[in-house]
Amino acid sequence: MARINYIITTIAVLGFTLSLNATQADEFTGADEQRWQQQFMASVKQGRELWTSPTLGSNGVACAQCHPNAANTHPETYPKFQKQIGKVIPVWEMINWCLRNPLEGQPLAADDPKMVAIQAYITYERRGVKLEPGKH
Numbered sequence: 417m418a419r420i421n422y423i424i425t426t427i428a429v430l431g432f433t434l435s436l437n438a439t440q441a442d443e444f445t446g447a448d449e450q451r452w453q454q455q456f457m458a459s460v461k462q463g464r465e466l467w468t469s470p471t472l473g474s475n476g477v478a479c480a481q482c483h484p485n486a487a488n489t490h491p492e493t494y495p496k497f498q499k500q501i502g503k504v505i506p507v508w509e510m511i512n513w514c515l516r517n518p519l520e521g522q523p524l525a526a527d528d529p530k531m532v533a534i535q536a537y538i539t540y541e542r543r544g545v546k547l548e549p550g551k552h
Contacts, residue, residue, distance in 0.1 A: 463537025
């Protein structure tokens with residue numbers, strides 16, 4: 417009987433601990449949110465710098481020449497079927513297609529800080545637009 421009580425008590429303590437941690441994980445201070453927003457905006461700024469610079473390619477072309485202010489990139493519609501690639505892809509794969517083709521540059525890994533910054537920039541420019549994955 418003592419062993420059963422020990423097991424029940426252990427399970428109850430673990431359950432309480434897990435619920436306590438889950439609750440705390442969703443609680444953020446104003447300072448947290450301000451710090452995160454500053455980091456996001458720094459990434460957006462870096463993305464804009466990359467977007468307007470010809471350094472991502474080898475032929476002097478910048479993303480902004482075809483997409484000023486990230487126009488017509490529609491990150492809110494990804495993942496979607498992309499005709500140029502012939503399958504459903506996330507936005508970072510389309511960015512890489514553009515880097516390889518019009519810009520004649522090298523693709524970036526999905527987690528490359530430059531790729532993250534480019535995605536932050538194009539998503540920021542489209543803020544407020546309804547999320548519609550799969551839409552063209």
